[in-house]
Amino acid sequence: MAALFATRQKDPSPAMTDEEYAKFCEFFYRKTGIQFQAGKKYFVDRRVADRIEKTCSESFRDYFTMVRFQVTGEELQFLVNAMTVNETYFFREDYQFDALIGGILPEVARSKRRNEPIRIWSIPCSSGEEPYSIAISILERWSQADSWNIEISASDIDSKILHEARTGLFGERSVSRVSAQLRSKYFLPRPDGSFQICDELRESIDFSLVNVVNPLHTHRFRDIDVIFCRNLLIYFDDVGRRETVEMFFDALSPGGFVCLGHSESMSRMSSIFLPRKFGETIVYQKPLSAE
């Protein structure tokens, strides 16, 4: 308690007034689709204060001007990196990987020509645990895997976390749900206790920086068969969710699937997808005859 009290005493004054906070949130929402409510002011304020200090800006006003008008957009990217949450681990919500292997992929394969690849898109991919988990699940558990070319794309808005994903170094907590057998097959233990994912997996996944509300980033994703988009839409408001889901509709092949996080549902976002139950989970399918 004493430490907590001391921390509170040392808190600097807020970087932003309430009015500035509202302006900042509006700007950040327009750029990223991510919305912060009034209750998140402390979280946002601390991170903005840190960026003000690191950029040697004299005030929030100076900093905000730079973020808005900087030609390279570099500082906006730093800000995005600071504001996004990247907590994840291998085989998180593994019942969705069960659904992928047991139901979704066999169904996708039935409607595919053999010379067409099966395309999977993980967004946001954070530090890479999800796309690597998808790859391992397919290699280990899908009996038809050898009959198909499978492309896994993985995207995130946070450039720093994407670099980590490409690097493929993971701590013990991140791999805690990976069996010893899979660890020995796909990871190289390092002297510092971390685990390096094998090069074959690392090099097989196409990582890219994508802001889902920027059509210039998303329009190259087409003919996707399965999208994993877990725990992203909870950060968006209703309109942002609608736009994202409509973007997924354009990105998917007819009959393609969207897997959302366990606390997310399409029901208030879109009636253009069909809910499908696979085992323990509900996923959303673009109708085969969709248009």
Place this chain on the structure above:
Amino acid sequence: MVLVKAGGQRTLVLAEPSRDPAVLLADLSAAEPSVRRAAARDLAPHPEAAMALCDRLEVEASPSVRAVLLTSLIHLQSPTVAMRLASLLRSDDVPLRNAAIEALQEMPDAVAPHLRDLLADEDSDVRIFAVNILGALRHGQAPQWLTDVVRSDPHINVCAAAVDGLAEIGGPETLIDLEALRRRYEGNPFMEFAIDAAMRRIRGH
């Protein structure tokens, strides 16, 4: 190796010139739904296109194009757009009507000027749909408007819809009106059950 790296044949477009709004308006009638969807989405920053989007929505048959038309109209929301969407409450096309209700719920300030008229409509179905809008409308007056319905609407189904809405967004100040409504429908098991459930929820039981 079953895993093949994606992206080799894809090109990243760094900048795309804005499309001519006149072309986009023409594309709203294109044969391909994907072209109509793209046009509807790209017209979202063009307020002058709002009525054209409303016109297209009234005849559009593709659910996916409708969805994008509505999202763009939410961006372009205004009392005029809300009025056009409100006219769809009379549509016999149930998915379209429900989609219009959901879109109107996303534009509280734009729909607010029309709610009094909708709640006073001679068609009880339209009044029910207006109550449905209120149930999820982020507008400070919404609980009061629902309370007014409970006090004065003569139709049992409209009142029942308002009770459902108040169960979600009503405060303790609405209890007195719910009790009065319960007396009005005394002996009607459905209304007694619905009102009791709403009052329990408002009281936090």
